Amino acid sequence: MSAAFSREKRSAGWILSAPLLLLLAGLLIWPLYLGIKTSLMHDVLSDFDTYYTGLENYKNLISEPNFWNSIRFTLIFAIVATLVELVLGFLLAILFDRIFPGKRILFSLMLVPIMIAPSLLAVMFRLILNENIGVIPGILNKFGLSYAIFDQGNIFTSLIILDVISYTAFTFLLSYSALQNMSQEIYEAAAIDGATTLQILVRVTLPILRPALAIIFLLRFLDSIRTFDSIYILTGGGPGTTTQTVGIYIYKTAFIFGDFGLAAAAAIVLVMLLAPFMPSIIRQFNLGTEPNK
Amino acid sequence: MRRKWGVTAVVTVIVTFFLIPLIGAFYTSMRTDAAIASGPFVWEFDSDWTHYRNALGAAGYDFPSFFRNSVVISLGTVFLTILVSFPASYAIVRLGFGGPWILRLALALRITPAIFFVIPFYKLFTVFQLIDRPLALILANSFINMTLAILVFAGAIREMPLEIEEAAAVDGASIWMTLRRIVFPLLGPALAAVGVLTFLFSWSDYLFAVVLTSSEATPVTVGAANFVTSYGVRWGDISAAVCLSVLPPLVFATAAQKYLVKGLSSGAVKG
Numbered sequence: 001m002s003a004a005f006s007r008e009k010r011s012a013g014w015i016l017s018a019p020l021l022l023l024l025a026g027l028l029i030w031p032l033y034l035g036i037k038t039s040l041m042h043d044v045l046s047d048f049d050t051y052y053t054g055l056e057n058y059k060n061l062i063s064e065p066n067f068w069n070s071i072r073f074t075l076i077f078a079i080v081a082t083l084v085e086l087v088l089g090f091l092l093a094i095l096f097d098r099i100f101p102g103k104r105i106l107f108s109l110m111l112v113p114i115m116i117a118p119s120l121l122a123v124m125f126r127l128i129l130n131e132n133i134g135v136i137p138g139i140l141n142k143f144g145l146s147y148a149i150f151d152q153g154n155i156f157t158s159l160i161i162l163d164v165i166s167y168t169a170f171t172f173l174l175s176y177s178a179l180q181n182m183s184q185e186i187y188e189a190a191a192i193d194g195a196t197t198l199q200i201l202v203r204v205t206l207p208i209l210r211p212a213l214a215i216i217f218l219l220r221f222l223d224s225i226r227t228f229d230s231i232y233i234l235t236g237g238g239p240g241t242t243t244q245t246v247g248i249y250i251y252k253t254a255f256i257f258g259d260f261g262l263a264a265a266a267a268i269v270l271v272m273l274l275a276p277f278m279p280s281i282i283r284q285f286n287l288g289t290e291p292n293k
Numbered sequence: 294m295r296r297k298w299g300v301t302a303v304v305t306v307i308v309t310f311f312l313i314p315l316i317g318a319f320y321t322s323m324r325t326d327a328a329i330a331s332g333p334f335v336w337e338f339d340s341d342w343t344h345y346r347n348a349l350g351a352a353g354y355d356f357p358s359f360f361r362n363s364v365v366i367s368l369g370t371v372f373l374t375i376l377v378s379f380p381a382s383y384a385i386v387r388l389g390f391g392g393p394w395i396l397r398l399a400l401a402l403r404i405t406p407a408i409f410f411v412i413p414f415y416k417l418f419t420v421f422q423l424i425d426r427p428l429a430l431i432l433a434n435s436f437i438n439m440t441l442a443i444l445v446f447a448g449a450i451r452e453m454p455l456e457i458e459e460a461a462a463v464d465g466a467s468i469w470m471t472l473r474r475i476v477f478p479l480l481g482p483a484l485a486a487v488g489v490l491t492f493l494f495s496w497s498d499y500l501f502a503v504v505l506t507s508s509e510a511t512p513v514t515v516g517a518a519n520f521v522t523s524y525g526v527r528w529g530d531i532s533a534a535v536c537l538s539v540l541p542p543l544v545f546a547t548a549a550q551k552y553l554v555k556g557l558s559s560g561a562v563k564g
Contacts (some may be wrong), residue, residue: 013390013469020395020439027436038412078375091404092307108550109308112315114557115546116539117497119514123315123521123535128317134529135317138333165311170557172418177558193305226406229499233518247408247500255504264472266407274404282400 038264045258056228057265067266070249071273077156077231077245078224081163086217094201096172113169122233125162147214153244155235162230167223171216178212179205206244218284237255246270315539322532324402326514337549344533354524355508356534359516362427364541366512369431370495371488379484382446383476388459388468396447403440410436413502418505428503428513434495441494442487446560449483450476486556489549496542513538 042053044178061067096107113121128134129149140147149158182205204214228247231237237244237252243250246266254263300348309316322344327336348359366488386392415424423429453476461471477484499514506515517535524531544555 007387008468011383013388016380016384016388016472017390017395019377020443023377023436024441025431027410027414027417027432031410034416035409035413038416084492095304095307097295098300099302100297102301102305106301106304106308108547109312110304111546111550111553112348112543113311114553115493115542116315117495117499117514117542119499119518120535120538123517123531124318126521127321127528127532127535130528133321133329133333135320135333136313163313168311171556173557203453217499222404224380226408228408229541233499245463247406250408251411251500251504260412260416263496264412267412271405271409274406278401278404281404282397285400 035264038260039268041261043260043264045260053261057261058269061262061265061269064262066244067249067269069241070244071270073243074225074227074245074247077159077163077227077275078221079273081160081167081224081227082217082221084160084164085168085171085220086166086175086213087215089173090175090213092168092172093175093179094109094205097177110172111169113166114173116166117229119229119233121166122162122230125165125230126234129158150235150239151214152239152242155239159231159234159243163224163227166230167220171220173218174219175209175213178209178216182208215284218281222281235263315536318532318535321528322536324439324529326529334532339529342397342533344529345537347530348534348537352530354520354530354535355511355532356513356520358515359511359513360537362506362510363512363514363538364426365499366430366434366510367492367495367541369427370434370438371491373435374442374491375432375484375487376525377435378439378442378487379446380472382443382450383472385443386447394444399440399443403444407500409441409497411500414501415504424505425507425509427510430495430498430501430510433501433505434491434498437498437501438491438494441490445490445556445559446480446483449480453479482552482555485549485552486559489546489553490556493542493553 005189007177028113035100040052041050042056063264092110096103096110116124126135131148132139137146186208187200187206190204195203226247227245228251231243231245232248232251235243237248240275250263250266253266254260299369323338324335325337325339325343328335348354348356381390381395385395410433414429418424418429423432457475457479458471461475465476496512497514498512499518502512502515506512511519513534517531517538520531520534
């Protein structure tokens with residue numbers, strides 16, 4: 001290609017990317033600076049004075065058990081929720097991977113939870129589980145059962161159920177897409193060799209889909225680390241701080257207790273804890289979206 | 294054939310389980326206050342949508358303004374996200390702009406929890422006096438959704454046959470003309486996918502809304518949650534408000550289901 005064309009290419013590249021570069025400058029670089037700066041300052045709502053304190057916030061954070069407890073709770077919650085959702089979504093995808101009456105409408109209905117904001121789903125969840133007017137306690141009562149969602153012993157299960165209702169549609173959809181990409185010939189060959197349905201599932205389907213399932217797990221796991229809305233609306237992180245995710249810890253530290261410096265430090269430590277895994281995660285996701293050579 | 298109806302029955306039961314919250318909320322919203330108060334199985338339905346009319350303004354709640362805010366924020370986010378990520382994706386994939394670094398940055402940002410940006414954004418928008426203005430949420434949501442949009446666009450542009458653009462260049466078309474006349478129309482499905490996903494995700498945002506708004510720019514997600522705390526026992530009205538709140542994304546995403554599926558799977562798992 002001519003030199004003139006490649007010059008046009010270069011200037012066009014800058015012009016086309018200008019909106020993105022502006023957004024990155026305004027909403028990434030500047031806020032990054034503000035975040036780091038805040039984390040190094042005494043910045044408390046109740047005190048009009050803000051001043052540099054060096055690494056004071058970080059020191060306080062490291063010795064703050066609530067922060068580490070929230071990290072532990074977030075990890076446990078994310079692992080359990082993701083595993084349940086992946087298994088359910090995959091099994092459901094296998095059920096859907098055949099022709100049956102009403103498949104189209106049921107498929108559409110199954111995707112509905114994706115379209116409902118998790119916060120709104122949490123409000124609905126409170127509604128149907130309310131012990132006075134809720135449908136679920138009503139049904140359970142008829143069978144002489146009861147289930148108190150906010151009980152110390154039940155709260156974790158309640159939160160997992162809510163998350164599963166919210167996100168299984170997502171793992172289902174991705175598993176289903178992965179199943180659709182498998183060639184029919186493999187099944188036919190296995191069937192000719194006399195393999196049973198279960199054998200095909202365990203020996204053929206699962207090994208082939210393992211990379212796809214690993215990515216679905218990773219995606220959902222990374223997303224559930226940020227869980228905030230539904231748990232905040234349902235429990236506010238309580239009872240006490242037992243269901244406090246890192247997100248809720250940071251939010252409450254800044255906007256309820258008014259310590260912006262400590263909260264900013266917590267956000268930075270959170271990303272630093274994730275940072276070592278980033279390069280390998282990015283490699284995992286390398287979706288063939290690298291630019292043309 | 295009988296076995297196939299068996300699959301239908303099993304799937305129906307499972308799907309119903311996932312829809313219980315929605316069904317429950319709709320059920321409550323259609324019943325009279327007296328029926329709601331006397332337990333979940335008193336069948337007495339409200340024939341003239343009282344709870345819906347209350348939610349939509351008859352009872353003096355702020356819900357109509359929450360609803361308007363959600364519409365403005367979501368549509369604004371869709372527009373800004375596409376404006377920012379569509380041309381840039383073309384520059385990255387076809388013009389080699391920024392090498393592989395912009396895509397890697399987009400992936401890294403997609404992995405970074407949104408909570409990381411909450412305090413910096415709060416500080417930034419305080420400086421610009423954008424707190425409690427829809428623009429703050431449009432900017433924040435566009436920033437968060439831009440990464441997925443770039444990944445979807447970059448994937449779609451790569452799949453486009455290069456020959457068409459080359460032929461246009463041979464015929465003397467400038468990059469701009471090629472972009473407007475050829476690339477833009479060809480990427481219709483990717484634009485639809487990004488549009489529906491961005492609409493869905495910005496309508497669903499709660500975290501930025503709870504931090505960056507206080508009353509004037511509050512969207513339905515925060516509005517509905519606050520509703521429960523402020524009007525605790527008006528279950529019928531709350532249910533109606535929640536059902537109304539999920540309606541626009543539900544209708545939009547169901548109508549564009551094909552693109553939703555495509556966007557979610559191409560932005561997530563591939564290769």
